[in-house]
Amino acid sequence: MxxxxxxxxxxxxxxxxxxxxxxxxxxxxxxxxxxxxxxxxxxxxxxxxxxxxxxxxxxxxxxxxxxxxIPPCADAAREQLSFAQQRLWFLDQWMPGSALYSLPFAFRLEGPWRRPSWSRRSRPWWTGMSPCAPPSPEKAPPSSASPRTCP
Missing domain, CATH: 1.10.1200.10 (ACP-like)
Structure with missing residues (x-):
């Protein structure tokens, strides 16, 4: 050396x-x-x-x-997706195969903002989405073993 x-x-x-x-x-x-x-x-x-x-x-x-x-976790029920993994999963469900999450730039929207028009277009992504609601069976993230519940 x-x-x-x-x-x-x-x-x-x-x-x-x-x-x-x-x-x-x-x-x-x-x-x-x-x-x-x-x-x-x-x-x-x-x-x-x-x-x-x-x-x-x-x-x-x-x-x-x-x-x-540190011993490896053998209990599959304890394995949870991180918040970042959940975001990636959500974006893949919303736009399958898209590279939306990794785009290295932002978009600037110009012109007057019309709240009713924006609300109508964006409603599908957040309708029924609650961090406390259990995911639907057909759209559940692959590693979520148990649904979340609110205290």
């Missing part, structure tokens, strides 16, 4: 040619080897190999106790 033939225990990482990008790569490899997280700031705080290794050794038991793997 540093392209140095020999490295002593008292060598300074940054004096050997190390810099922030190489430090990030070294910490990434170290995390893979140790199987636990190693803070990047520790290499900056202790750039001498002997000091850095001693700090890693002292921190090992505490780090192993603090981090436990």
């Amino acid at each position: 540093l392209r140095v033939d020999a490295v002593s225990a008292t060598a300074d990482f940054f004096e050997l040619g190390g810099q922030s990008l190489l430090a990030t790569q070294a910490i990434g490899r170290l995390c893979d080897v140790l199987g636990r997280p190693v803070p990047l700031r520790s290499l900056f705080a202790l750039p001498v190999l002997r000091d850095f290794a001693a700090a890693l050794e002292a921190a090992a038991p505490a780090a192993e106790r603090a981090e436990a793997p």
